Amino acid sequence: MTTEVSAPLPLPNELTKPFWEGAAKGQLVIQRCNACGHLQHAPEPVCSACLSFDLGSAAVSGTGTVYTFCIATQAFHPYFEDKLPFVIAVVELDDQPGLKMITNIVDVDPDSVRVGDRVGVTFNLLGEGFMLPVFRPIA
Amino acid sequence: MSKKNRVAIVGVGYSDVGRATGLSLTKLTAQAGVAAMEDAGLKPTDIDGLVTHSFPNQFVSSTHTAAMLGIPDLAFYSGNVDGAAYSVAAMHAIAAIESGSAETVLTFRTVHKAGQGGETFRGGGGPQTIPGNMQLAMPYGSIAGPHWAGMYMTRHMAMYGSTEEDFGSFAIAQRKFAVANPTESFFHEELTMDDYLNSRYIAKPLHLLDCDYPVDSSSALIFTTEERARDMKQKPVFFDSWANGTTKEADFSLVEDMTHSSPWMASRRMWSRSDLKPKDVQTAGLYDGFSFIAMQWLEALGFAEEGGSGAFVRSGATSATGSLPTNTDGGACNVGRRHGANFFIEVTRQLRGTAGDRALPNNPKVGVVSNAVGGFAACALLTAD
Numbered sequence A: 001m002t003t004e005v006s007a008p009l010p011l012p013n014e015l016t017k018p019f020w021e022g023a024a025k026g027q028l029v030i031q032r033c034n035a036c037g038h039l040q041h042a043p044e045p046v047c048s049a050c051l052s053f054d055l056g057s058a059a060v061s062g063t064g065t066v067y068t069f070c071i072a073t074q075a076f077h078p079y080f081e082d083k084l085p086f087v088i089a090v091v092e093l094d095d096q097p098g099l100k101m102i103t104n105i106v107d108v109d110p111d112s113v114r115v116g117d118r119v120g121v122t123f124n125l126l127g128e129g130f131m132l133p134v135f136r137p138i139a
Numbered sequence B: 001m002s003k004k005n006r007v008a009i010v011g012v013g014y015s016d017v018g019r020a021t022g023l024s025l026t027k028l029t030a031q032a033g034v035a036a037m038e039d040a041g042l043k044p045t046d047i048d049g050l051v052t053h054s055f056p057n058q059f060v061s062s063t064h065t066a067a068m069l070g071i072p073d074l075a076f077y078s079g080n081v082d083g084a085a086y087s088v089a090a091m092h093a094i095a096a097i098e099s100g101s102a103e104t105v106l107t108f109r110t111v112h113k114a115g116q117g118g119e120t121f122r123g124g125g126g127p128q129t130i131p132g133n134m135q136l137a138m139p140y141g142s143i144a145g146p147h148w149a150g151m152y153m154t155r156h157m158a159m160y161g162s163t164e165e166d167f168g169s170f171a172i173a174q175r176k177f178a179v180a181n182p183t184e185s186f187f188h189e190e191l192t193m194d195d196y197l198n199s200r201y202i203a204k205p206l207h208l209l210d211c212d213y214p215v216d217s218s219s220a221l222i223f224t225t226e227e228r229a230r231d232m233k234q235k236p237v238f239f240d241s242w243a244n245g246t247t248k249e250a251d252f253s254l255v256e257d258m259t260h261s262s263p264w265m266a267s268r269r270m271w272s273r274s275d276l277k278p279k280d281v282q283t284a285g286l287y288d289g290f291s292f293i294a295m296q297w298l299e300a301l302g303f304a305e306e307g308g309s310g311a312f313v314r315s316g317a318t319s320a321t322g323s324l325p326t327n328t329d330g331g332a333c334n335v336g337r338r339h340g341a342n343f344f345i346e347v348t349r350q351l352r353g354t355a356g357d358r359a360l361p362n363n364p365k366v367g368v369v370s371n372a373v374g375g376f377a378a379c380a381l382l383t384a385d
């Protein structure tokens, strides 16, 4: 590797800005409906539970369960080539049944990850000041 | 249910198909359209509807296609890109004919190998910024279809105890049909379980041999009313029932239940609109963008028990002499990525008796086809007299 390849970086918008600003401060921030309290991810312009447009965000517990995962062994983008193999997972957060996010499971042998594992959020530098909320096993 | 407004498939056709045909999207589309009209014995002036559902970057519009093929006037056209691959085109055509908006509709799915999947993201240059909700997936390396498909497989293994050998059994069974289809298949050797297990992982547990085979292709089918179909060159194949289904989440990776996603919604709806039952179905064409998707459909459609698709395939049920010969052309893993159109074409050929050397010994009169998984899906029951 002679040249460093940039990570695919987010282009924050009105909806995703709280997620990335939260991450930069070491918090997992999820869109929350001010009218009914529903948490939703990915963020959208309207609450899918009550159709309110009055949406905010909230720092959540940062703990959850591995719903499923795969072990990426092909990169599909040059940034990930020297990171193989790594775990791409869907984690169900403790804060609301069915509230899920795509993430990575880190600090672990990929082959030891199991559906149902308990995980907690941590933050990895993505690049250009962006921190990426990822998860690692907890007891 | 009432059958008075049944819609029929009366023509099918393919373009040249290959890894690098050098053919433009428009030429592929033209070739498939001409082939379908020849198969049906129809002229451009017989067509009054056109549907060209395709990828956003692979779009040949319906109006351009009509002009190119000398179709003088369209009573109905559509070119949306949302939904379950080829079946969206088919279902727009059926709905148009059932409503009386058009009488004879030509449908397409044109796919270029170039620019598909991960290749899109392989370009050089500086930092790449990701707009929209993809920014919540791509920074995690979750970029391409194999990632969500691999996650579906892991969830199935965790819920039901299924194994990589179960998934491999489908790739092996499907390849047997490919070997029997030397003119259309790109692969001519039978697979062993070792071949499957030793093929490299793309997104473990998903192997290379679980993936469809990217090619340049266009597929075309012509639909018309039962009344008109009776006078045509080919024996008509009728839609007995068809349905879409979705999940309340649009993102394939975030659906509520990966082992009961949109194929269950579409299947339930399709069966509710038919007098036919799973035991009546004699052949199936089940979408295999990743081979595991076809196994999900075996379960969703009620052919295999939930979690039991591996055992069902290993029993020989999906083979040529089994109870449900499945993907008898070899599937998209072997005949190339046609986004599901190949299954509508192959089941049509089996039901109308034009499958040649591959004609099934059970002489099927009832078939099922399906498209997609996860956020959206579609399926249909096809019959011949």
Ligand SMILES: [Zn+2]
Residues within 6 Å of the ligand: A033, A034, A035, A036, A037, A038, A047, A048, A049, A050, A051, A052
């Ligand atoms: Zn709400």
